[in-house]
Amino acid sequence: MIHVTNLRKQFKDLVVLDGIDIDVKQGEVVAIIGPSGSGKSTLLRCLNLLESPDTGRIEIGQAALDAQKYSRKEAHHLRQQTAMVFQNYNLFKNRTALQNVTESLIITKKMKQSEADKIGLALLEQVGLAHKADSYPITLSGGQQQRVAIARALAVDPHAILLDEPTSALDPELVAEVLQVIKAIVEKRTTMLIVTHEMAFARQVADRIIFMADGKIVEQGTPEEIFDRPQNQRTQRFLQQITAPAAFIS
Numbered sequence: 001m002i003h004v005t006n007l008r009k010q011f012k013d014l015v016v017l018d019g020i021d022i023d024v025k026q027g028e029v030v031a032i033i034g035p036s037g038s039g040k041s042t043l044l045r046c047l048n049l050l051e052s053p054d055t056g057r058i059e060i061g062q063a064a065l066d067a068q069k070y071s072r073k074e075a076h077h078l079r080q081q082t083a084m085v086f087q088n089y090n091l092f093k094n095r096t097a098l099q100n101v102t103e104s105l106i107i108t109k110k111m112k113q114s115e116a117d118k119i120g121l122a123l124l125e126q127v128g129l130a131h132k133a134d135s136y137p138i139t140l141s142g143g144q145q146q147r148v149a150i151a152r153a154l155a156v157d158p159h160a161i162l163l164d165e166p167t168s169a170l171d172p173e174l175v176a177e178v179l180q181v182i183k184a185i186v187e188k189r190t191t192m193l194i195v196t197h198e199m200a201f202a203r204q205v206a207d208r209i210i211f212m213a214d215g216k217i218v219e220q221g222t223p224e225e226i227f228d229r230p231q232n233q234r235t236q237r238f239l240q241q242i243t244a245p246a247a248f249i250s
């Protein structure tokens, strides 16, 4: 489970997270949508302390910390509960696909090379890339690199996977293969928080949609509630704008 209370984050004068409360159950898939700059990525980055939240409490799996006062040990423990998939894959360029996946198993989990390779290959198989195990990222398409990044996230068997716009850097023809891989993970009931601009995908995979604007959660509900019967005017406006033909977007 993920339990976040009153999370706040400010960059200088800009309030980016303005008192966020979130509860995610074990196995639940939650999509976070909202306008550009509403704080969606910052929220994910605060959950694994890539950004330091100013105040608030974060509980994920077995770890918990108070943003105003935490030890290095608590931070390390919290980070271990999640794995992040970034927009730009963030693979090590000088390591093969397999080495990218097994890195954390060998370094963090102190696994033997042979054991790590076995798990790594099985994960690459799961994302349809076992045949690319020895390839370097530069030789892979964006879609393939993102699939390696997803295999890497799964490798540490995290309590939750945080996906930050996993398809937004991809050419349109490569989006479907990555969404397909994410859908397959969703079916295994891995807890996931996904920041996405892919509304059709969010509707298909998410148990719950959170709509954020100006650092706040404006509205949340099932995909049907949010996409078909949004209650808040901001949600309505946002959904109208993104579904309107480009020429009509103000």
Ligand SMILES: Nc1ncnc2c1ncn2[C@@H]1O[C@H](COP(=O)(O)OP(=O)(O)OP(=O)(O)O)[C@@H](O)[C@H]1O
Binding pocket: 011, 014, 016, 034, 035, 036, 037, 038, 039, 040, 041, 042, 043
């Ligand atoms: N490290 C930073 N330093 C200063 N400002 C930042 C930093 N990171 C994010 N911001 C600002 O915080 C605001 C929220 O950014 P964030 O990336 O969380 O929004 P978002 O909802 O994910 O947007 P998008 O959909 O465009 O990715 C933006 O105004 C952004 O410019």
